[in-house]
Amino acid sequence: MPPLLTVTHPKGIYLPEADLWLDPHFGVERAFISHAHSDHVARHQLTFSSELTLELMRARYGVKESSSFQALPMRQVFEWEGWKLRLFPAGHIVGSAMLHLTRIADGATLLYTGDYKLRQGLSSERCELLHADTLIMETTFGLPQFRFPPTGEIVASMLKWVRETLDDGGIPVLLGYSLGKAQEILCALGDAGLPVMVHKSILEMTEVVAPLLGKLPAYRPFVAAEAKGHVLLFPPSGARSLAIRKLKTCRTAMLSGWAMQPGAKYRYQVDEVFPLSDHADYPELLETVETVSPRRVYLVHGYTQEFAADLRARGYEAWTLERADQLEIQLGQPKRKIMEAGAPAVLPESAEGKPESFAQWAYVCAQAAAESSRLKKVSLLADYLRALEQETDLELAVRYCSGLLFDPAGGEGPLNTGWAVIRRSLQELSGLSDAEYRTLSRSQADAGRTAYLVLSRCPLVVADMDLQETAHFFRELREARGPLPKTKLLRERLAHLSAHTGSWLVRLMTGELRMGSKEGLIEEAIATAFQQPADAVREAAMLSGDIGRAAVLARQARLHEAVPRPMVPIKIMLATPEETAADIWQRMLGAEPDGAGEVWLEDKYDGIRAQLHRSTGKVEIYTRDLKPIGVQFPEITQAAVGLHDEVIMDGEIIAYAEDKKLSFFDLQKRLGRRDQADLFLPSDISVRYVVFDLLWKNGSSLLSQPLAQRRLALESVTMPPGMTLIDVHHVRSEVEIEAAFMAARRRNNEGLIAKDPATAYTPGRRGKAWLKLKKAFATLDVVVVKAEQGHGKRSHVLSDYTFAVRDEHGALRVIGKAYSGLTDAEIETLTEHFTSTTLQQKGSVRTVIPDTVLEIAFDSIQASTRHDSGLSLRFPRIKAIRTDKTPEDIDTLAYARKLAGVTVS
Structure with missing residues (x-):
């Protein structure tokens, strides 16, 4: 009996004796491509494929037929360098092929299936198997739970859903990959008499293979204005496309073998799923091994370890070449009901009627996230906030809805609990390997959905916590030193939360609530809940530095008591960009003729916008996103100690070397560094603070005063060395604005900021009071x-x-x-x-x-x-x-x- 062919898997499947790679994802010298899906296609020096696969690659990827491609007819022997190559239909998609390889010297044989299925497809040839000594097979669905219903039953269910959707006045959208699944769906619709519109990418592929597909429905390119009454066929990425969202009456259905898994609707975020697959199911995998009767089996893709163990128990020599690398992995049998996309979460019984529970908070957030109407979101949140009796619970709930874990004005540091801690906690609870977790995470691209699906497979003992216990947990997590203690704390907490509640804890920790505009939404909800003006809520939140505190003031009708105070950063006032000097003049002075008005101009520096707070015995600097950075600029904090007044200033940090202004690129190196010995040496690069506004002085807020008055107050402050007052240029025409812009550029500044001297300081807002002229470089x-x-x-x-x-x-x-x-x-x-x-x-x-x-x-x-x-x-x-x-x-x-x-x- 001839020796078996050698198979290795360094970065892909490789046959060293034939010097041939099988479906590699990267360019190699010689490769076999089994079909034209993008994850099986790369540029190689010599490529073997079926004739139809080459045709599809030419249409899909612009591949040109040349000597670097060897297209082989099905079932015919091709002799090449001591080998016989034969291709057989794989049944996966149109043109897909298995490779049967024979070593001429001794007759040793190998069959590589690629992706395949044995049952007759609607759009592809029936698979043909041949005996081989070595079998390399894909095992995407290599678990006993994957036993697909007959194709006829699946198609009948799909057509019933399509007709019901049309009868209800909706637009059914069927989702399948542009090559393969889309053509299978079209064939299933062939006798239904339903008009079909297809996505552009599906149209291109279908036109290439249409002559091979038999009877198809009347299909045409998708036109949104004419979609009513049609069945739409889109690739999976189209489920959330702008075109589908605009139609509003669409219902979506995903067609995939993974529809057999619990929670598939939630995973795909669709209305329905149907298990129409172009891969072999578990019984077909067993039939393949029995038919080929190999001496050795190598497994790739999907449940390789599990199916290899299964085959060894049946007496076959079977080994995995890799771990799970599909877009989906098994999630195991869930221990609780899976929440489908858009559906209300199932609350633990203990959380009913307890608005202060974290589960109730998560439940309300899920409802708000599922609502498309902003008014309904606001109403849901307002009802919830109104029901919270304790002020502490109200503060916490509002902060959490805004994605805040702590009182931002309280000086508490971050959790320092990154993705690695969250991932390890979830893995330790679920038993998922690194590869399995990574694959699942990539398929979701959403921390909350990933956590939900992982926790759904865990044997959790649910014991809900309230909002104050949640705050205590966050403090413990922040104070824990090192990833191991943090992982232990998080794992133990997640083990006592439902999958839904745990997923919202992860969302909160990662700042990925995705309910809509976080701050604006919750500010409106507070205003609605306590019948206060939304603008007053926004201003109180900004001035107090804590939206939780603003909520309490709103409940007590005391929003007017919110005032600025040192060490509580205020959102900066923003400038609206304009493209020309004429635009600046027009926005500032409207139809007034030149000379009839005046515009204030300041240079726009290439530095870091910063807010400086100086109170008795303390100085801090905050970035535009309100983060403290004083430790990274000790020269400025030391200079600010020399101020004789308590102040809150707005300005820009700029860097100099040899009395020459440097760029933001140089200054940026300071950000994020904590080792002062590693900062710029004062003798090489100096840092200065250029002040252009004064927001608070000696206990009095200046925000409501016009810029001209704030400037007078600023000029009364004695600036210590290291701090400079910005120059103001007064101009009376657009010509003077253009000249000032060119002068600012000559001074190595980015451009100009134009300001209306009669306007107040409006934190966090843009308007025509400040305009910036900063032409692209x-x-x-x-x-x-x-x-x-x-x-x-x-x-x-x-x-x-x-x-x-x-x-x-x-x-x-x-x-x-x-x-x-x-x-x-x-x-x-x-x-x-x-x-x-x-x-x-x-x-x-x-x-x-x-x-x-x-x-x-x-x-x-x-x-x-x-x-x-x-x-x-x-x-x-x-x-x-x-x-x-x-x-x-x-x-x-x-x-x-x-x-x-x-x-x-």
Whole structure:
């Protein structure tokens, strides 16, 4: 009997004797591609595939047929370098193939299934199995619980749901991958007589294979205005797309083998699930092994360890080549009812009628998050807050609804409980491996959903805690030193909460409540609950530094008592951007002719916006997001000690070296460092505080006074060395504004801030009282090389783009990353494109074919070791998708260096 072929799995499945990789995710010398799904496609020097797979890759990824591709007809023998290759239908999707390999020297054989199924598909050939000595098979559904119903039953259930949705006046949306599942669904709809609209990506793939599919329904491209009365067929990412959300009457259904798992609706966030799969179920996996009758079995994908043990118990030599790496993993049998997406949570009995319980807080938050109407969200939260009797409970509930764990004015530090502690706590409770947890987390892209699904498999002993016990737990967690004690505390707490309540504890700890605008929503809820003006609530929250305290004042009708006080940071007043001097003049003075009015101008520095508080015996500096940073700028805090008044000032921290202003890039190095010995040496770089406003002085608030009066009060304060009063320029025309802007640029500042001297200081708001003129430094045409999954409301799309310029040798060099500037529709379009042009995926980051050109605006450019270009952009944002340009038209690294003033020796 010939020796078995050697199989290894260093980074993928590799046959060293044949020097052949099987479905590698990265470019290699020689590879077999079993089908045209993006996770099985990469660029190789020589690629074997079926003829139809090559056709699909040409249509989907722009692959050109050349000598680097060897398309093989099904079932025919192809001899190559001492080997016989034969392809057989895999039944997975159209064109999918198994590879049967024979070593000519001794007749040793190997069968690689790739993704496959044995039952007859509606859109693919029936799978054909052949005997082999070695079998490499996928085991996506390798557990006994995965026994799919007959296809006919699944299709009948799907059609019943579709017709019921249409009868109710809704629009049914069926979700399936653009290649494979979408065509299977179309075939299932073939005899139903229902009009179908399909997503663009599905249309492109279907047109390639339509001649092979038999009878199809009448389908056409999706047009939102005409969608009523149609069945919509979208890829899974379309479930939360802007187009679907705008239709409002849509009901969504996911078609996947994972519909067999409890909580599938919650996971996919859809209205219905149907277990239509293009993978083999558990009985088919066993049948495969019996039919092929191999001497050795290697397992890849899915439940490899479990199925290998199963086969060994049946007398086969079976080994796993890897651990779980699918998008979903088994969650085990839940110990409680799974909460479906949008449905009310099931409260523990002990929490009923107890608004002060943390479970009740989580329940109300879940209800608010599930509501699309802001008015209903506010009403739910207001009813809940009104029911809280104790002031302490009201303070805590309001803070938690705002994502705050502690009194922000109380000086308490952060939890210092990062993702690693949360992950380890959940793993220790559930028994999930690192790979399993990582896979689940990536599939959800949401901390709360991940925690819920993990906790659903845990044998928890529920004993709810109230809000004050929750606060005590957070204090314990903050005071614990090191990850091990923190993990133990969190694990023990989660073990006594329901899966739903525990998931909201994780949401709160990570700041991912996702109920809507956190602060604005809860401020409106407080105002509604206690019949107070919303603006008064906002102002009291800002002045007291604690929205919880503002809620108590609102209940007592004492909002007017909130006043600024030192060491409680106030939200900064914001400036609205304008593009030209003419816009500034028009916004400030309207139709007034030149000379009839006056605008105050101040230079806009390239530094860090900072608020300085000085009281008797104490000085602190706060960032624009209200975080203390005084320890990182001791020169300024020491200088502020020399002030003779107690004050709250608004200003900018700027850096100098040899009496020359430095950029934000230089100053940024100070942020986050705590080792004073590692900060800039005073002899090399000095830091100054430029003051431009005075908000409070010696016990009196100046917020309501006009800027002109605040300026007089500021000029009465004696500035110590290290602190400077900003210069104000008075101009009377747009021409003078433009001249002042150019002068500010010559002084190496970013631009100008124009201010109306008659206006009060309005914390946290933008308006026409302050306007900024800060023209973009330049733009670069770049090409996208990586696309990354977003977060929050963008967790279902690829919204973060890494881009590159071209060096003198023609190589692409990364220069930055941007995620702002595009509309939701543009992001969805790019998501579809990058999904179909993915070359390699690692976690949530996809390396893509560099064919998409973006125009990037930025504020400045600097030498940096962060990227391989040696440059970095400050505040990059996407100005436009340049469909008129090709990758050959992008800017060069030499041009970017010129903009940065960087020379290369």
